[in-house]
Amino acid sequence: MKSVDLVIVGGGIFGCAIAYYYTRNYPAKSVMVLERKELCNAATSRAAALMTVVRSKQSYIPLSLETRAVIPELEKQLGESLDMKTVGMMHVAASEAREKDLQELMAIAGTYEQPAEWLRADEAMQKAPWLKADEARAIAFLPQEAYCDPYLLGTFFARCAKQQGADIRQGVGVQSMLMEGNTVVGLQTDGGKLYAGKVVIAAGAWSPLLARQAGIGLPMAPVRSQYWITERSSLFPEASPIVLLPDAQAYARPEGGALLFGVRENRSLSLSPDLIPEEITEFSFSPDRGMTDLSEVIERLGRFFPGIYDIGLKYYMAGFSAYTPDGNLSMGVAPGVNNLLLATGCVGAGIAIAGGVGRAFAELAAGRSNPYNFNDFDISRFGKIDPFSQEWLDKCAMARSKKVSG
Template identity: 70%
Template sequence: MQFNSEKANVVVIGGGIFGCAIAYYYSRNNPGKKIVVLERNELCNAATSRAAALITKIRAKKYFIPLSLETYRVIPEMEKMLGESLDIKKVGVMHVAASEPRVSDLKELMAIAEVFNQPATYLSNTAAHKKAPWLKTEEALCIGFMPEEAYCDPYLLGTFFARCAKLQGADLRQGVEVTDVLMDNNTAVGVNTTGGKIYADVVIIAAGAWSPIFAKQAGVDLPMAPTRSQYWITERADIFPLNSPIVLLPDAQAYARPEGGSLLFGIREKKSFSVSPKNIPADVSHFSFSGDKGMNDLQEVIDRLARFFPTIYDVGLKYYVAGFSGYTPDNNLSMGAAPGVHNLLLATGCVGAGISVSGGIGLAFAEMAAGNANPYDFSHFDIERFGKIDAFSEAWLNKCAEARSKKLSG
C-alpha cells in the first residue's frame, strides 16, 4: 500500500481540549502557517468530555491562575466569532473551612484573590446555607465566597476552540491515529499515522492519558500517570438550586456543583487508581473504571462527606462518570519543551485542572511552537523536576495515585 507524506509547520497529537486550544491560538496568531491536529477518535471525546469542568481561577498554586484568567478572557472572543453563547455558569465558589489548618489555607487564598484583583468575601454560615440548601454549615469555622468563579460544559468549550480554529484555517482531523513520533537523532521531525507521514517543524504531544507512550518514543520519560477521576450526579431535588454556587470542602476532600437541578459531586478516594498508559484502550469508553460505579470508594469516605452533605444517605444517585486525568506526585502540570529533544513540546499532565487552564495552555504552546518565548512561568511544571523516573513502573503509578488521594482542593 502506498502512503502519502505531507508537510506542516506544526503537528499536534491529540484532539482534546489542549490540542484544540493550541490550534486556536496558533492559527489566530500565525495566519498562513499550517497546523494539523490529529485525533484517532472524535474531538474532545475522552478526558475533556468527562471533566467536572470547574473553571477555578483562584487557587493556592498561584502559577495556575494566569492560565485560567486567559480561559475566561478568550471565551467571549470565541462566542463573538461563532455568534453563539458557551453558557458559562458564573455561580461563584464557596470555600468551606472546618478545621484550623483549612482556615489558615482559606485566609491565604483570600489574600491571593486580592493580589489578582478578584472579588472575595466571607459569608456567615446562615448565608452560605441559603445559597446552597443541601450544605450543612454548623461545623464550618470560616466560609469564603468568590462570586466570579464558574463552571461550564467541557465538551462545548473544547469544540468552541476547535470550531474557531477551523475558521482560522487550522486542519483538525478525526479518525486519524498517530502510531509513531518520527525522529532524526535527537530531533522530532514529524509523525507517522494510519494515513501516512506528516513532517513538521514542531511536534506537540497533547494526547492525555497516552502521552507517555509518544514521549517514550522520543526518549523522554514523561512524569505523569493516568489517574482516575470520578464523580456522581444525584437525582433532582429542591435543595439543589440551579444557581447554587460551586462548593469546595477541603476537610472532606470533596467538591460539588449544581447540575440542572441535581448535584454533581466528587471525592478523593482513600486509594486512587492509576493505570499504565499501555493498558488503556484507544477508545476509553471501552475501559472499566469501576465495576461497582465507585460505590466502594464512596462508601469508604462517605462519613466525612456527610458532615457537610447529610442527605447523601437518602438522595438517589442517577449518574456515575469517570475518566483519566494526568496526575503527578506534586499535583503540578508536567509540560513544556521535551528535555534533550529538539522541536518536541509536551502539553500534558493536567492534574484535574485541564478545563480551567486550557486557554493559557493553548496560548503558551502556540507561542512556543511559533518560536516565541512562553508568556507564562512554567518553572513549576518542569519535565525533569523529579529526576530519572520510569513512567510505566508500578512504583511511579502508585506515587501519582497517592498524590490525588491526598489532594485537598477542587
C-alpha cells in the same frame, strides 16, 4: 509526502486550544490536529469542569485568567453562547489547618484583584440549601468562579481554529515518531508519513507512550477521577454556588436541578498508559460505579451533606486525569529533544487552564518565548523516572488521594 509547520497529536481541549491560538496569532503558518477517535471525547468530555481561577498554586492563575478572557472572543466568532455558569464558589473550612489555608487563599484573591468575601454559616446554607455548615470555622465566597460544559468549550476552540485555517483530522492515529538523531521531524500516521517543523504531544493519558519513543520519561500518570450526579431536588437550585469541602476532600456543584459531587477516595486508581484502550468507553473505571470508594469516605461528606444518605444517585462518571506527585502540571519544551513540545499533565485542572495552555504552546511552537512562567511545570524536575513503573503510578495516585482542593 505532507509537510506542515505544526502538528498536534490529540484533539482534546489542549490540542484544540493550541490550534486556535496558533491559527489566530500566526495565520500564515500551517497546523494539523490529529485525533484518532473524536474531538474532545475522552478526558475533556468527562470533566467536572470547574472553571476555578483563585488557587493556592498561583502558577495556574494566569492560565485560568486567559481562559476566561478568550471565551467571549470564541462566542463572538461563532455567534453562539457557551452558557458558562458564573455561580461563584464557596470554600468551607472546618479545621484549623483548612482555615489557615483559606486565609491564604483570600490573600491570593486580593493579589489578583478577584472579588471575595467572608460568609456566615447561615448565609452559606441559604445559598446552598443542601449544605450543613454549622461546624465551619470560616467560609469564603468568590462570586466570579464558574463551571461550564467542557465538551462545548473544547469544540468552540476547534471550530474557531478550523475557521482560521487549521486542518483538523479525526479518525487518524499516530503510529510512531519520525526521528533524525535527537530531533523530531514528523510522525508516522495511519495515512502515511507527516513531516512537521514542530510536534506537540497533547494526547492526555496516552502521552507517555509517544514521549517514550523520543527517549523521554514523561512525569505523569493516568489517575481516575470520578463523580456522581444525584436525583433532582429542591435542595439544589440551579443558581447555587460551587462548594469546596477540603475537610471532606470533596467538591460539589449544581447540575440541572441535581447535585454533581466528587470525593477523593482512600486509594485512587492509576493505570499504566500501556494498558489503557484506545477507545476509552471500553474501559471499566469501576465495576460498582464507584460505590465502594464512596462508602469508604461517605462519613466525611455526610458531615456537610447529610442528605447524601437519602438522595438517589442517578449518574456516575469517571475518566483519567494526568496526575503528578507534586500536584503541578508537567508540560513545556521536551528536554534533550529538538522540535518537540509536551502539553501534558493536566492534574484535574485542564478545562480551567486550557486558554493559557493554548496560548503558551502556540507561542512556543512559533519559536517565541513562553508568555507564562512554567518553572513549576518543568518536565525534568523529578529527575530520571520510569512513568510505567508501579512505584511511579502509586505516587501519582496518592497525590490525588491527598488532594483537598477542587
